[in-house]
Amino acid sequence: MHLTETAYAKINLALHVRRRREDGYHELETLFAFVDCGDVLTARRAEKDRLTTVGPFATALANPFDNIVTQALSALPRPDGLDVTLEKNLPVAAGLGGGSADAGAVFRMVRGAYGLPDDWRERAARLGADVPACVDSDMHIGLGTGAQRVEVENDMAGMAVLLVNPRVAVPTGPVFKAWDGADRGSLPDGPASAIARDGRNDLRQPAVKICPEIDTVLTSLSSTDPWMHEMSGSGATCFALYESAEIRDRAAQKLAAEHSDWWQMKGFLR
Missing domain, CATH: 3.30.70.890 (GHMP kinase, C-terminal domain)
Incomplete structure (x- = not known):
């Protein structure tokens, strides 16, 4: 089994911050869009989960055990481990949802190979507010912390x-x-x-x-x-x-x- 997924770069075509919430998050209204390029993840079946990071921004991810890819793997039940190589092409702390996009790619990998649990959106949201949007990786409006999805007419595809x-x-x-x-x-x-x-x-x-x-x-x-x-x-x-x-x-x-x-x-x- 050989799996490959692109972690599509996320951009916010609009981002309106409405208020600070008591839980420390902010109430947002944002138009999520995704670019057809980004980090690249490849994986093969293994006895246990493993992560190798390569690419121009690999050195920015110092601790593989604290990486959101590892956290995403741990969040999803599977009969096998996955040996994942992350080609880190997107800069870190850059407003592109790079880590969230990487986690989203892991969810799509697991979905294709094994299927996802019914509560996958909740599992994704626990990893980060943008992760559910990055699993979908399609244009939509995000509300609340960004995890609540609202459909929008995408008349910008291919720009x-x-x-x-x-x-x-x-x-x-x-x-x-x-x-x-x-x-x-x-x-x-x-x-x-x-x-x-x-x-x-x-x-x-x-x-x-x-x-x-x-x-x-x-x-x-x-x-x-x-x-x-x-x-x-x-x-x-x-x-x-x-x-x-x-x-x-x-x-x-x-x-x-x-x-x-x-x-x-x-x-x-x-």
Whole structure:
């Protein structure tokens, strides 16, 4: 048995923070979207679970026993172990849901090979608020902590995407802590394109205070003729959407020439 899954990069086309909750989480309204590229997980049947991490960002995952992939494996009953290799292509603490996407890929692997328990969404949510969304890896609205799913008309599938990160890790906790607490209103109505165009990311300003490089990335993306551009999640990765792959590729070349130290990845919305 040989299993392969892509851990699709998650981006928030809009992220509205409504209030702080008593449980320490925040009440969110977000439009989840997924790019057709990301980390890659491969697995084969083994006597016990095992994780090997490779790829350009493997060294950022210092403790394999604390890795969310290992936690996801432990959360799911199976008759066999899985020997998993994680090719870590996405930066860590980057607003792309990388760890959650990795866990989501494990759930899909196990679903394909063995099936999932009926309470898999609850098991996924215990690993992280974004994990259930990353198991689905399709465009939808997330409510509450992000785990409550609402369908949306996806009129953006196939749009060209450019992801850019200044290679600065921005942990989620401090960004949420720096949010000013102002409720600026709910997500707009309509299909995904209307929500993305008319929505906002309420975490952008607190993230920029922590990581000013985000503002530089957004300014650079704004000069590449994007359909829209924004920071994803709590940063520091920003994204731009383009009306064609050709425009996106020119943008990628321009930014690579101007900022050769920045990480970037090209793909298409799922």
